Amino acid sequence: MPHAFICGVAGETLSSAEAAFLKSASPAGLILFARNCIGHEQIQRLVGDVREAAGAGDDFLVLIDQEGGRVQRLRPPLGRTLPPARAYADLYAEDAGAAQEAAFLTARLLADDLKALGINTNCAPVLDVPVPEAHDIIGDRAYGRDPQQAATLGRAVAEGLMAGGVLPVIKHIPGHGRATEDSHLGLPVVSAPQDLLEATDFAPFTALSDMPAAMTAHVVFAALDAVEPASTSRRVTQDIIRGDIGFDGLLMSDDLGMKALSGSFGARTRAVLAAGSDLALHCSGTLSEMEEVASEAPRLTGAALRRFRTALAILRRSEPYDRAKAEAQLARVLGTGGRHAESV
Template sequence: MAYAFITGLAGETLSPAEASFLRSAPPAGLILFARNCTSHEQIRRLVADVREAVGAGDDFLVLIDQEGGRVQRLRPPLGRALPPAQSYARLFAEDPALAREAAFHVARLVADDLRSLGINTDCAPVLDVPIPGAHDIIGDRAYGTDPEQVAALGRAVAEGFMAGGVLPVIKHIPGHGRATKDSHHDLPIVTEPHAVLTATDFAPFKALADMPAAMTAHVVFTAIDEAQPASTSRRVTREIIRGEIGFDGLLMSDDLSMKALSGAFGERARAVLAAGSDLALHCNGVLAEMEEVAAAVPELAGDALRRFHAAAAVLRRRDPYDLAKAEMQLGLAIGTDRRHAESV
């Protein structure tokens, strides 16, 4: 039995109160942040303690944001120094095939690193397409400004993760690149016509509609729904994410504690599930809020449970790979990033 939410934790160890909470309302997954990670052994112990409290089976998701660049919760010495997505975009300009190969192999390398710590889900790749004048919350996290290039590199990353038994979560569907505000702090409103969104923002997600999991955007698209952000909009979920884009994988909200949303946390959780997400994501580790979320969500069932199991099937995959080649490709990507930094 798992409830339709993913939770964070407050710190490096599982408190008795958190353990009691997890036993009473087992979530579908756990998300880790830098505050939860101080050593490899500590991370393994924390994950094991959570799994024990939840009574987790093989399908329990342990998530992290390990994109590279600005967004990587495991930094040296806990994890490899990873270049931002933009490095692969620069390499793509020189040699598209080599850029795709590097993106795949580095993701495959990261997958092995994560699995060694008990982490089986990476909230990446970012498929957002930034435009001039947009907020830099996406910025160098993007694989370029051309939707086809973003899709090509994003697919390479996702396939690298899956080859290593790590579930990729494409984000932020149906697109955050055009937003002029950071949804961590404000509600972005995008006013472009539907046809423009189809050709740009939505395009990489449509190209990767076969991926097993995705995270929604707390962004209002007035051409689709003038009142609600995508994450709480039934119309955006039904007509765009499940309809036009054609995504039928596991759909989770972005963090409920972001300030783009308003209202009590139980209301936020109910809103994202009512809109069509399968899982509500709550990240900040505040126990009172976690309890509100858990009380508001149902057990996983029906299509949500089907999608959850389909996504979790990725966790049982472990393809062989060439470690030396993967490390060489990581060096290539880092070198591209350094050359650019030295030239500006």
């Protein structure tokens, strides 16, 4: 059985030291970044080498952040230009049905692109609901400021990915939209009362609680736990994410390397797993940090293993679709002006 963590690698090829680590540590998955991707054949080779070293076979997640807009690790010529979530929100204001169809078909098209490279998991859609005073780390990555709209468009994206055999990871549960600080750089604290959080921030996640995978938020919700961020708070994870929201899918932390967290990487790993995440996510590809993470990550068993296997079942799907129509819908949404440089 794999161990309860996902890791990155440093570069475009797998080093002998990384291969030895993967063989001994048996992670549940790999996450790719732009630093790992320079060509289609190179990506396929890297993914294959990692799979072989980890001895994982088909039971292995290969993740990427391919949201569109600012967050798109594969850019032309490696991957097609994708609009930010806000472009779908703009179309939704004109024609809700057309926006949902465009979101679904673009995601279905993207699933084909990713699977061709050996990538089977996309860290999307973002279900966070930003508010005017929030930090712009979410901004145009969101499908709107209305929770119902965010849920509707987010579901369309998730279902499009799943129809193509790609696992969607909804994020950042239970919500990052109200944060006034970028959790890559510091620890955001949200002071809103619980009833407001339930009606806004948590609502899209509740609506999509049937999804197979989710990523936690490194955000303190003071009304629930004044000290620990959601990702390391047992109360938030158990009472809110697993409880009130009702999410019973595969739960992974956001990146352990983000500055919202403190302590050693071993301590961070223990904290997210003890809180109730099934997997700890480590992204930098720094081998010494990965070794710390691996030392604290047990083998997947029990409910965590069940959720992992349920998520893997998504990868076997392949539903037919009108590819030409999907290409046309993507072009329409891109025509709204939704092109942005990557910033996170």
